[in-house]
Amino acid sequence: MARGRPMRSRTTPVPVMGVRRRFHLAVIIGRGSDLIFSRASLLAFRRRGYNRAFSGFLAGFGEGADVSEASRFVQEIAEQSDDFSRWYTDVVLKAELADYSPVRGCMVIRPYGYALWENMRDALDKRIRATGHVNAYFPLFIPENLLKQEAEHVAGFSPEVAWVTAGGDDDLEERLAIRPTSEVLFLTMYSKWIQSWRDLPVLINQWANVVRWEMRTYLFLRTMEFLWQEGHTAHRTEVEAQEEVLRMLEVYRDFVETELAIPVIPGGKSEGEKFAGAQATYTIEAMMGDGRALQAGTSHAFGQHFAQVFNITFLDRDGERRHVWTTSWGVTTRLVGAVVMAHGDSSGLVLPPRVAPYQAVAVPIFRNEEEAQRVRGVIDDLARRLDGRVRLHADWSDHTPGWKFNEWELRGVPVRLEIGPRDVANGQVLAVRRDTREKQAIPVGELSARLPTLLEDIQRSLFAKALAFRESRSHRVGSIQEIVQQIEVERGFFYAPWCGNGECEAEVKAKTGATLRCLPLRGDGESGACLVCGQPETTTAVFARAY
């Protein structure tokens, strides 16, 4: 009880669907037998997450004679409005996107979550290639002396670098860092590979894991090890490098808005928020369902700084030896968390069709073997019709239809196809949208044409809904006081004139908890006096509490 979440969240008589019997508390890890850990490690790991995520669930039931009336159904996830972070954790675990691992600070990305990541990765990889980049793979380890070449970069990362100090039974002469990011490795190699202006630009990307020492785990958003993509490029001129930085920011914007249906604000980071060692950092900022900001991707201009440190020079056309201009840019598995937080609702995940592992799930309904056969015939038929067009999953598992409805809603599948005796008789299926729960009967013959259209429609709706939400939570303000007042009521984005001074930025953070998320590339045209010092020369900045 002591660790449970607040009482009200447990007893909230949630949605309701005429369930006939008593409460049925479902599983925490549905298929526990999947886990093949030693007993010892299990002991350690089971206390990490499950306890936290689900503790106290039962406790609330005892108190209520009132809950015994048959018309309430309690979901196994916290209410979003009640405790957003618990809702998030519940959903990620129950939807089987990820699970806590026996390794402190780390998580396991489960097949369903990994399939989502793979779809995201493939869509982005296509865009990265289309803009002229190629993939490669660099090592996991970085020798200590190499990492320490660049002072500011090292200082930025040193608190979170993991070190290898021994190999087998022998201590190492020189420690090896496990990459927190790979600038120094890429650039060390670039100094070998680049001789002439003809070698430029170098445009390499890699998909890899990185490690940043973390004490506290927040699934997908903050873990010790995470997956990402990091592009590292070298250019002949400053103009080219700057174009690259903004090009990739635009690739990210397009990717996140088109594939993930999450609207973002592209902009520059302030001096205080920029990447360690960068000359300029750009970002796309997204708003989550609780009004907090999440950085969804970054792109950095390094000027010639790293080139000087790593001695990356080339002989230019005019015979002069010059330093290259470098950039880097990346997005991470954090985006999986962003999708959950941007679109999810009180029933669980809501996945954008373009990246959903299953775009549609077929739920068979039957009362006897003979009906089952006929339903099977229809489902097999539509699986053939949809093959290659729609990612369809037929759920023949041994559960009741009602159980499956809830399960697949929790897991965010965009469209559910109910197929029972009535539908077989009418030559149709009942299609139900996850986002609106709107139902429509579709003749089997029209499905292969109409389902893709329906999915596109859902994709558009999700974006429109997220955009409308963001706008409803965005405010133009002229003073810290206005932020303080509003943020107590509700979190959101605050657009305000800012003079560019770091002290003013720090003051906003101290008084509101909101940080300067970005200076939007496309300003809103408004100007005014700095929200802190009142100075008239300003640019528009977006402030928000962030993840």
Added chain:
RNA sequence: CGGGGAUUAGCGCAGUCUGGCAGCGCGCCUGGUUUGGGACCAGGAGGUCGCCGGUUCAAAUCCGGCAUCCCCGACCA
């Protein structure tokens, strides 16, 4: 790093005050009846009570030590 809690079946918990057969719910397995919004009945499997030591005829329970995890306050994608 500072403060507060917890550790008993796969999960959530009761039992500890006052020492005396290891319990409950859900999940899991088998069989049957079911199936259009998380089905029901019957039977069954599952435990070094976090670890080490002490007290006692007897320890989940009392005493000492250790470990681990969670929550709240400063940095990060």
